[in-house]
Every structure is written in C-alpha cells, then in structure tokens.
Amino acid sequence: MRMIGQDSLKTSQTLTVDGKEYRYFSLPEAAKTIGDISRLPVSLKVLLENILRFEDGRSYTVDDAKAVAGWLPAGHSDKEVPFRPARILMQDFTGVPGVVDLAAMRDGIIRLGGDPRRVNPLVPVDLVIDHSVMVDVSGTADALEKNVEIEFERNGERYTFLRWGQTAFDNFRVVPPGTGICHQVNLEYLAQVVWTAQDGGDTYAYPDSCYGTDSHTTMVNGLGVLGWGVGGIEAEAAMLGQPIAMLIPDVIGFRLTGKLREGVTATDLVLTVTQMLRKKGVVGKFVEFFGSGLDDLPLADRATIANMAPEYGATCGFFPVDKATIEYLRLSGRDEHRIRLVEAYAKAQNMFRDANTPDPVFTDTLELDLSTVQPSLAGPKRPQDKVLLAEAAPAFKEASKSLGVADGTLGNRVPVAGANYDLGNGDVVIAAITSCTNTSNPYVLVAAGLVAKKANEKGLKPKPWVKTSLAPGSQVVPEYLDKAGLTPHLDALGFQTVGFGCTTCIGNSGPLPDPIVDAIEDNKLVAVSVLSGNRNFEGRVHPNVRANYLASPPLVVAYALAGSILIDITKEPLGTGKDGQPVYLKDIWPTQAEVNALVGEAVTRPLFLARYADVFKGPQPWQDISVDADTDTYRWNSGSTYVQNPPYFEGMTLEPKPVEPITGARILAKLGDSITTDHISPAGSIKKASPAGEYLLEHQVRQNDFNSYGARRGNHEVMMRGTFANIRIKNELAPGTEGGVTRHLPDGAVMPIYDAAMKYKAEGVPLVVIGGKEYGTGSSRDWAAKGTFLLGVRAVITESFERIHRSNLVGMGVLPLTFMNGETRETLGLTGEETIDIEGLENLSPRMTLTLVIHRPDGTTHRTDVLCRVDTADEVEYYRNGGILHYVLRGMASEKAAA
Template sequence: MTAVGQDTLGTRTTLTVGARSLAYYSLPKAAETLGDISRLPFSMKVLLENLLRFEDGTTVTVDDLKAMIQWLTDRTSEREIQYRPARVLMQDFTGVPCVVDLAAMRDAMGALGGDAQKINPLVPVHLVIDHSVMVDEFGSPQAFTDNVEIEYQRNMERYEFLRWGSKALDNFKVVPPGTGICHQVNLEHLAQTVWVSKGADGLEVAYPDTCVGTDSHTTMVNGLGVLGWGVGGIEAEAAMLGQPVSMLIPEVVGFKLTGTLAEGITATDLVLTVTQMLRQKGVVGRFVEFYGVGLDALSLADRATIANMAPEYGATCGFFPVDQATINYLRLTGRDETHIDLVEAYAKAQGLWRDANLPDPVFTDSLALDMSTVQPSLAGPKRPQDKVLLSNVDDNFNTELVKGYKKTGESDTRKGVDGTDYDVGHGDVVIAAITSCTNTSNPNVLVAAGLVARKARALGLKPKPWVKTSLSPGSQVVTDYLDRAKLTEDLDAIGFNLTGYGCMTCIGNSGPLPAPISKAINENDLVAASVLSGNRNFEGRVSPDVRANFLASPPLVVAYALKGTVREDITTTPIGISDDGKPVMLKDIWPTNHEITDIITSVIDSEMYRTRYANVFEGDRKWRGITIEGSDTYTWNPSSTYVQNPPYFEGMGMTPAPTTDIVDARPLAILGDSITTDHISPAGSIKADSPAGRYLLAHGVTKTDFNSYGARRGNHEVMMRGTFANIRIKNEMVPGIEGGMTKYVPSGEVLAIYDAAQKYKADGTALVVVAGKEYGTGSSRDWAAKGTTLLGVRAVIAESFERIHRSNLVGMGVLPLQFPEGIDRKTLQLDGSERFSIEGVASLRPRQMVTVTLTRADGTSETFEARCRIDTVNELDYFRNGGILPYVLRKLAA
C-alpha cells in the first residue's frame, strides 16, 4: 500500500494504458497552480512528484511545493523537505542490523500485547547478499565452488538469520549469495522505472520508481531513470518503516555530453574522465544530471557505468532521464511488455521523457564534455578521481615511487620469491581483478576483456606468475553471454576463472596473496600494484600487501595481467612474447568496436535475463538447505557472537516515559573539529586487547575467527564496544593519547571509552559528548548513532553537525545541541572534570534555545544557551519516544 496525502492542488488523475487504468499525481496539473515547471531538471521533477503525492499539510506542505518552483529562480534552496522513496535496497553487511531491529521490534510488539506480524517493512525491501564472498581461491575451474563453500562456513550464523527474515517478514525479499551484486541486480531486475502499488482506496497508483540503499553504489540505477542513492542504516530503516527521509532541496549540476567515443575507447575511460572533471568542479551533496545530444550515443549500460561512480565524484546521484534507451534496456532485460508500455506512457504524460528537441533544463551550475576527446585512462594509485592517461601510467608510478613512497634509487630492485624461479619488484602487478561494480554491468567492456584474452591465448601469452587473477561478475547473466560467445574458455585459459558473484576485490575481499609473494613484498617493503575494474582504490583498501592501486577497464585488467608491471609504458613496450618468439604489443590484442558489437548483438537476448531472474529469490542448494524455524519471532541464540537482540525496547510501555532534563552529566569525550562517523563507528579489524576483542575471546572466539566489525554489525555487544574506539581518535580529556580512551573522573583512571561508560552506567551518571565543528562528517553510518546511545550518551554538544548524522542521533533518542557563536569547548576551557545540566528537555520545541549549566570541579558554575538541533516536528516525536524505532512500534501497536 502507498500512503498518499490530501492533494490540496487536486492533481490526482487517471492514466489509461491499454486495458489498464491507474491513478497518478499529475505534474502538468500542478503547474497550472504552481507555475511553469517544464525546465526543472528531470531529477527535481521526480522530487516534486514525491512531495505532491505525500502533501499532507504537516510533513509536506504546499509551501514545500512552492519552494521547488522558487528553485527555478534561485537555483538553490535552504529548505528541508521530507522525501519518501518507493523502496529500499540493502546489502548484507549493512542490512543485517536493519533486520535485527525488525526482529527486536517483533519481540517488543509481543511484549506490548500486540500482533508481532504487524511489524514488517511498509515499503518493499530487497536485500542482496553480496558483500561476504572473498577471493580465497583463484585461477582454477574450482575457484567459484570453493569460494562459495568458504563463504557459507564463515557466515552461516548471519545467513540463518537472513533466511529467517526472508520467510517471516512481508515486503522483504532476500537475493541469496552467489547471485550478483545489489546494484546490478537492481538495474537488471528489481528496478521498474515506474513503480505501481495499491493506494489506500485499493486502486493502483503509478509513480516514479525511487529508492535509497545501504550500498553507496545504489546510484547505478540512476542510469535507468530511477532516482536513488546510498544512505546509512538508520535512514534506510526510517524509509523502510514508512517514515520520511529529511533532506535539503538539492542543487543540481548539469553535465552536458556531446560527440561520441572514438574507436577503442571504453566506457571506463569515459567515467574516469567524468569523475575527475566533477571532483574538480565540486559536487559534494549535489545532484548531477546528464543532458545533451551525447546521451543518444550512450547505451544504457554506459549510462549505468557513469551513474555508479557518483560516490567517487562526490555527488548524491548522477541522473539520466527516461528516454528511448531506457525502454530498449527494459525490453532487453526481459521486463514485462505491459509494464514497458506504462513506463513510456507515464514518463510522457508527466514531462519526465527526455526528447532531443526539448530545451535544456535550468541547472545550478553546469559543465560539458565532448566525448570524442576522451583518451584511454586509468585512475590511481590512491584515489578514483586521480585520472592518468594510459601512456603516462609508468611515469606516474615511477614519480610516485620516489616522491610518495620514498624509494629513491630503488626502481630496479628485484627480490626472489621462495620456492619459485622468479622475482618481484616495485610496481609489479600482483592483483589483476575484473571485479564487480562499475564495469560488470556493461557487456561492452566485458566482451572486450574476453576478446583480449582470446587474442592473447591465440598468441600463447600467459599472465606473469606473480599475478593473482580473478573474474567476479555482478550477475549470472554475464557468465551466460560469455559462455555463449565462447569467451569463458579464453578467459579461463589465461587465469581469469570465475571466482564469485559479489563485491569482492573493490571492497577489500581480494583474499590473501600466495604466501611466498606476500612474504617477498612485506620483508622487502616493496610497493606492489593492483589493477582492478572496480571503483575504489584507496590505499590499504584492496589488499594489505598492495600500496598502489589502479582502476582500469576490464580489457586493460587482462592486459596488465599479461604485462605484469606498471613501471613500463604498456602502449609502447611489449606486453609479452608470442609462441613464435615475436614481441606482442597492446594494439595487437585490442579488439575493434565492430568486433565487440558483433558479439553483443549475436549472444545477448532478453531470454537470458528472464531465465536467470525467474527464481532469483530461491537460491542454490546451500541456501535452500538452511533450516529455520517458521516462527513470527526470531529465536535468538544467546551464544551467537554475530546476531543478538538489541536492548532498544527494554522496559518499554505504550506511553513514552516523560523526557527529563539532563542533570550532572559527565563528558565521555571532548573532541575536536571534523570528527567523522569513521572515528565514531566501529570499522575494520578487531584488536584482541580492545573491549570488543576481549568480549569475543571470553565467548570462545579465537583471534583468527574475529572477522571484522562489519561482519558483526548484528551484535550490539561487539559494536557498542567498538564505538569511539578508532585508533586515530583524539579525546582532549586524555591529552597525548590516541585511540578510544577517556578519563573516568571519579577515580582519575584512564580507561577504554566503553569501560568508562559502563562504570558511569553503574553509577547512574548520564553522559554527554562535546565536540567542535562538523561533528559526524563523512559517510552516514548507523552505528555511529546506535553506539552513542547504547553507551549512555544523552546529548552531543557541538559547534556544528553534519546533517545526516544529526538526524541519526535524533533517530536514536540522543539530543543534539549546537554551541552559540563565540562559545565552544576552548573558550569554556573544558578538561573533562565538569558536569553538565541541560534544562528544558521536557518541553522542547524544534530549534529552540535551551540552558546549559556547567559546574566545574571547584564547584563554580556558569550557564550558556545552546540551540536544540531537533529541527522538525516529526523529529521531536522520535526524540520523545526514545528514537524512531520505539515511535514506529508504538504507532503500529496502537
């Protein structure tokens, strides 16, 4: 069911497509009252329709609609709007805690005497298990089977839990392991471009397909005209439970494309060029929308490749409007013909259809690219926006070797590898990965990779023996068309055997290098390289053994596996020697555009997609073999170290307890400027001597089986122990100490933040966190807010907040307060011995000033006024209920 508003402007009308009649909220009718909207960016029209459909006089008002029209004049806005996406997309790392919360809500509903079955997502949710498979095995026909086996062994507890969720919850579907990556499955199957659901009156309502996802590369679907972007877990849960996502009306940067790509240039070359240009422009927090005649020269797969890199160029999304390419792709991927007709009719009726004859939209700012000027490129060695021309990769690395890695005079260093007849040196490519994400949704570059392999195989070329090769496509359809083109056997022959369907090398699941190679690299401090077709190449991300990482197209990944080094110019020096002893150049094995197109048109058809996605939620034998109890509530395993029932609803009644003033709270931490959610939220490996490590050891987990904080996000006991535990965080209460430490003031002990919080809890002492500017900046991370509240923190007082983290704090029942101009932790000369009392909490209004009384160790006190950063009425409701989850639970129970 889709909730709708009161339709003050009278825009609800009927669309007839064939024999089908559907209700929709007409943008042209809205324009009759609001004014001309024809030149609004298409992405903004999608937002306007959303506000129009949910206008209720409270969460969405007519003034919000008018602000969207005013945007055409101002091209920017400070107005915050409440946006409700049609659906939610999740991957398993970030999805598990969301399902944990639903399971806990079911228990709590039962405790309140209600029906546990009422707790379900209120909008469709799809969770794709794609972040757990690793490249443990490679270069053999058994690699895929072996990696899946290991994946299930490592993650069975989590998979049993998700299997329960897929059976017990309505509106919640799980795509099992070994199927594909969330954003490619979304593009090829889940996305509808126009969504249809039943209205409150039982009639079908059509509206733009929109989504938020707990994967940053949710943005891939913008290539299909679906507005979507990545969010943190709390925003995803809010959307999942029918609550609006707060956002500012965005600025929109137009990117004009003209011309066509030259012979031999790939979509990867184009997207790396676009990424560099947009990073230089500055588009963080903005929408990017592509326009211009060049769109007609881009396939849908090329558009998806560009849209997918939005997080790398810093935008919220990179949007492509609906046009004929959209329709062609929906048909190619096996979508229902009656739905395809609806997409076209709806887009045209709403003014959401791109036509080459339309005037350009109005944008906040714009830039342009003639695609004929794009040259072969990589990006690296440390950031995706650092584009480097293919012919300059060697110079780039050799310069970085001296300036960045401080290896003066070592360029020719070679070190032997134990048990082999070869050696390795700086710049040797030890990982060559055709990996899921940016490129594996694009048949053009995957077929090109297969053709490079075919030509290399025919000449007798092989990868260098130190290269770990892998192929991890984003969907099973990729295997189908490579098989049909007989390119799989060519890729296999040079080591690019299938290793899994999931986010692998790009997120650091590249698996271990062979031990002798790892030893040679680390004992000799070699700067090894990787070449991968993903989207992220930050230092330390791909592999702990590899310091230089380059993003490249899949055919270049194959070429660099053959070449084996980034220290020589691959365009002018041989990549290998053929069977007849002749040097082979890159141009000798590079396919033509015609060769690629011929194969694509002959092997890819809609039946492939229909067949692969017909039973997409059933999974393989292993998934179907997971036994679960068919219960409405989850049977928690008290000995599990992966999934535990969180304490958010302990002692909760139908009526919220009165919010009380905060009296004599102690600071848990006093922090500086630009504290990120990475500083706050647990991430990465777990140290044995940390509170989380001690917990796992006490529960019989050996250090080798610790896994990561990411894999254990479903266990609040692990995650709260890792909150504020980042090894680089600096708490000003303990000067000179890095890491998650603080002072327990009553005794003066310096303790881990978690340990101190537990002592304060035993004392009955409330806690606050004090910080500088831009508190909570960076990626949205739900555990940055969840961990804060579980540690007993009632308020965070900062000079300024990152918008989403501020909202997340409120969503977990934590009060955000903003220092007034001229007062901060420095002017107050805080050292952590103080007590804080905050008045007016019981009678808060959005954005009101509240009185904070500071009492020092010597008994003196002073007061100041701080701004309450609960910004909206619905946020105040969340706070008074102790957070968004109790708020929704009480609403459903009532």
C-alpha cells in the first residue's frame, strides 16, 4: 500500500528531528488550497490528515479534504469521508472471533479460487489477552497464581488457536495473558501518538489512530490519539485494507475550568461528565475537551474521562496533545526520540495545545467547573445514573421496589447457613477494584491503598459476606503499590491481586460462596456490587447481584468495610476500630497532598521500562504452548467447544445474489428501551438450563468447565444459542417471563428464543426483532450482530440504535430500520403476533425510506414508513453482498482471478 497517492494538493513536507528526516502531510499547506482550518477541532484535523495522506483521486479525493474544511463555520456537515486507522487493537473476547473469521476467510477464498495468503492484516494489529481471567480465587496470598493456573486450564483451546494466529498471519502481534487490560497496555505502551512507517525509501510520520474491538478503545483519546470502538466485523474490514466511510461528525466542545477540590477523585469527575453528556445527547458525535481546566488535569485523569465515552454515548472523548501528553510519554518509558517527534509534529501541524491556543469552533459546547464536582457513585443499573455519595442510601431505598424488593421487606435479614452472620437487601457482596477506567489511574489506586492502610491500622476489616478483589490493569500497578508500601494493607483487607485483566467489569467476577447464593435466591434478596469499572448493566457483574454501583477505588474499599449500600458512609461509621471507637470515612480518607506525594515517589519511568521490556513474551504456560506453524489454513478440530469454523461463507459465490425481499416475517422478540449488547449477547456465565448449557453438556463439558459466553465466542454453536439469552432480558412477546424466551407463532408455545428461531428456520419463516430507544448500547460486541444473523433475523426495527451495533448489523447483512414520524411499537399497537413485510429493498440506497407492511391477526393490514439505517454507499454494497466480510472476500478473490 503506497503512502502517497496522487498528492494533488501538494502537501507533502519534510520534518527534521534529531537529524532524522520524516515526510508528512502538512495541514497548513493544505489550508492554502482548501481554506482556513486553524480553528478546526483537533480531532477533525486528524481526519483531514488521513485524507491528505491517502488522497488518490479514487477512494480519497480532494473533495473529501474540502468537505472536512467546509465543516467550518457551521460546525456541521452532511458529507461522508473515508477513514483508515494507523492500527487495530483487539482484546481476546472480541479478538478470538476476529481471528476465527480471518481463518474462515482463508478457507473461503480457497473455495472461490483465491490464495489464502492474501488474507492478512494490512495494518498493524495487536491483540491483548485480558478478558479471560476470572476471580475464581480471591482474598488469599496465592489468588493470582491459582487464577492464572485455572485460566490456562480453562482456555487452552483458545490460547492454542491464538498462538497459531500469531505465527500464521503477518502484521499480527499477541500480548499474552497476565500482562494487563488492553486499553491500559495501549495507553502505557502500544500507543505512540505519532506513528511512523517506511514507504518508498522514506519514513513517514502521521497521527497515531486506532480502531479497537472494545468500545473503551476511547481511553487512548486521553493521550491525544484518535480512536474508538468498532465491531469486530468493522475492524476486520479495516485491517484488510477497507477504508471505513463515516459522516463527518458534529464535535461537541467540553470546556473544563477550575480544579477538583479536596476529597474528590477522577472517578467522581468522570461520572459527572458522563451524566452531563448523556443529558446533552452526544450519540454519534465527537467530544473534544478544552479550556483552562486542562492545565492542571493529569494525563491519568484525562484517560479516565476518555475511557467512558461509550457510557456518555460519544464516538470519542478527545484531548489534544499538550505538555501533559509529553510528560506522560516520558514517565511511561517511551523512546526519547519519539517523544521529541511527537512534540515537533504536533506543533508543525498546529495540533499542540497550550495556554495561547485559540479555542476551536465546535458544533455546540458545554462547561464544567471542576471545583463543583462532588463524590459520587453511578447505579444501580446504568453508568450514566449518577447519584451523590451522600444520597446513595436513600436512592437505593427509592429504587428497591423496581429492583425486586417486596413491599415491607427492605430491612429483612436472613441467616446464612454455616456462618455467624446474616444477610439482607442492599448488602455489598462484591467489592472489586477492577477495569481499565480506574486501574490506569495511579492517583485513585494510591488513594485506595491509603484508605486500606488507615483502615487496617485502625483494625477495620471488610464484612465477612463481601468478596473483595484487586485486578490491576497492568503489571506496573503492583510495582508502585509495593514501592509506596500499600500492598500489605490492601492484602490485609482482602484486596490481593487476583489477576491482570478486566475481571468483574466484564462479568468475570467468579463464584460467590454457595451459602450466600442460597440466601439470596431462597429469600429473593437484592444484593449489591460496588466496582471501580465502567459497566453496571443488569445481569452483567454476577447473576445473583441485581444492583451494581460504579465507584472510585477508595470508595470500593470503604463499601467493603461498611458492607451495605444502605449505610450512609458520609455520616455513619464504617465499623468499630480496635480501640472500640467508631471509625468514619473522614477518619481514613487521604488528603490529595498525601496521594500526590506517594504517586510522585512511587510511579517512575524505570517501572514502566522494566515491566514492558518483554511484553510479548508472556508467562511460562504461554511459552509452553506448541502450535503447528507450517499451515496457511487452520486445522479445525470438530470436537472443540471453543473454536469452530463459522458457516458465514458456506455456499458463497463469486458474484452476490440479488437481495431477497422480506415477506411474511415473524417477530422473534419485542423489546423495550436501552436493550444493551449484554442483553443481546451476554458475556457472563452460562446457565445449565439454557440452550448453550445443554449444548455443552451434550459435548461432555462439565458445568464447572462451562466458562463464559465471552470466552466461547470462537464457537458459533454456543454463541447463537446464547443470543438474547441474558437472564434479565424481558421479551414483551412472552409477558411475565425474564430471560431469553419467546412465543412461537401461530401455535403460541413458549420456548427459548434459540429453539423458536430454529423452528422458524425449519418452517422457512424469516424473522424480525422489534425494539425501543437506544437499541444496542454498551460494548462493541460483534456477536450481538452475528448471533442475530445466525438466528435468521433479517431486520431489526427500533426507535434508535447505538452507533456500533447498527454498523455491526449492516456488517452481517441484517437490515437496521427505525420508525418514523414519532411512531413506536406502542403507537402502532404491535403485539408481536403480526407478520411483517418490508418493501423497497430491491432499489436500496443510503438512508432511504422503506415501507413496513404489518399484517395483523384479525386480517387487517397497516402500511407505514421506516427509515433504512444503511447509512452510506459502502454500507449498501456490504448489505448487498451479505455482509462486509463477504464483500472483502469477493474483492480479494476477484483480484486473484483478474491477475
């Protein structure tokens, strides 16, 4: 792939750093032709540079560059431009199916007469194995060792497959298990801010940019790297050289002023920002932070805010490069020459922020004075539902009925078998310091360690029903906690390191003791988790925990001590000290000066250099995995319950077949608002009494070895059985039920959604899904689209979609449609017993109006308009081909045939 196309704008320039010359595509030079861009948001300048670099008169044109410049002065554009990231980031839950798809494409291209070696990533890909470790063991000195041992036993098939991929594919690296969370490894090591590549004998410098198969890829925005989460399907197309077309986004400017006051953490700040931006409405938009508040906002705090972009709904939460960026690159062990290149490049492109930088023009703005932020949590079900710490207890009481607490039973407590304590509603049974959001931030982790130290010195212990854990995001974390002298105190309170990975936030919280589970289930108690993560959707953290709260790491420790969300920890004691006196939160909360001093002493450049010196080597069990490295195609094991060859390319021809009309479709599920990708494709535990559980039992897998849906994403048989199988999903087609069930029609039999879908398939009946607002929010989970497709769903009709999930549906050849003119499933009177036709597909074009024909059981028919959310011309081609992978594979095979 040539770096330069026609370069008709004549923007190629030379930048010299330390005597080394770099070619780059100059934005100031381009401005001479396309117009003044000095006040263009920096995030859009990255898009513009991408066009200049690849401009070839075909895929990337001068008109594309002019379209970005023309975003000014209105701060809006209806134009579409291509974008190709510098690299791809994957985690293993989404990465394994991505590598499975690449392996399947190699098989598929052979059937089409092509060369399997053509199927390789064309841009650098890093896969970080971080989502597989579970908290099976916690609160013990050997928790880490035992969890690693169990992880390798449980995931041997997957890891062997990934080791094969590491040898079989070019441009593909794997960061082994036990290293850290992909976003933190990205922030601390992989990201370079300015990327370089050799081409035609020259070295080119250009902005680092990234697509990630995890929605929290946005964390790297805090470092000045433009990146966001895409579905695995979209990422695979990008890594195979396909530019992804996107509408030039609106950019919301978020002005920060002032400083955080004493006792307030970065977590409190991000929960406030999340609530503000959700209220503002930024879905599908870029958010760019600016203002004097950035002058004293550490890089770690910026990354914490950027990480939560999916929670506030934005495509990205971008911070421009400035002095803090340069300081962090040095702290985290980046090469000194690269650091100087970053600063020189950003300044040459007018992308470096300082106190004299004029504010960019934005589509709209909002503002936050940092001094007004107060200690907060978010919950019990959504990350945007901020609640002030002082109001957490009454807020839980108010929400208790909707959580399932029966009238008059809120204060009930029940004995726990074999224990000397009882359990009640609101009791915290999981307190987990986990997730990329906070474990990348040494300020909040050191604060947690100081809370633990002060509590331990006063003789406090967590309540005996609380499962405590610490899952750092990188191996640097325990190093600086050790250096700060905080590890013994965290250990004393049960916060031993359990693993380096996502754990509780992704649903890998591990088992609770059986007596506690029995007490919860037998008495219908509403138990609570408090975690320092970014996701707290229903059914995500643990199947027996209905209320989940996001909080800063020091508050996680505090709630472990208190043991209940019903205690107002701002006023009531956390416990009784060894001197017999009550201990309050204020007694053990550190000052910011204490935190800053320890961070300054303990978090140093040598720690990063040492821990990332052999980042791709991995632990001994990883090194001991043997693979067949001599095969271009994978030797599928038909007996594997983890990795199977998916059926996407079976019967595929070199030319796509005409789009089939949708007629006589049945409604498989009728769902409400805020259906998340966790509802559609859960990542957590697999129930024995479920289609997926039955499949595993039939294949001689013991229930203890079921692992999770996330870990089994390489096996389509498991995943299609798990689609719409979240234990908390409510299908309005089967009122009074909870979990993945529906009614098969016209007979009305209630059965699992998978069983109904297979019955409809045998009957030759196409399917649709009906939804409400914000359908598909949450993680960028490609299996939410893949599973929908494999169940035979032809279209999903909702009031609105989350950006990534809509794209993923198109990428799998499933039609996303939205109701128009204020109509909803309620206003249309849909019961789920109707049959559905969709007219107009034969002449499909971007965002066209189609006709929805509703045939009711009483014989009447209603016709109405729906908006086709196939948004771009490229997406139309993807849909006509049956999906984006089919489109790419046909292109590769055709090139081979032409050659």
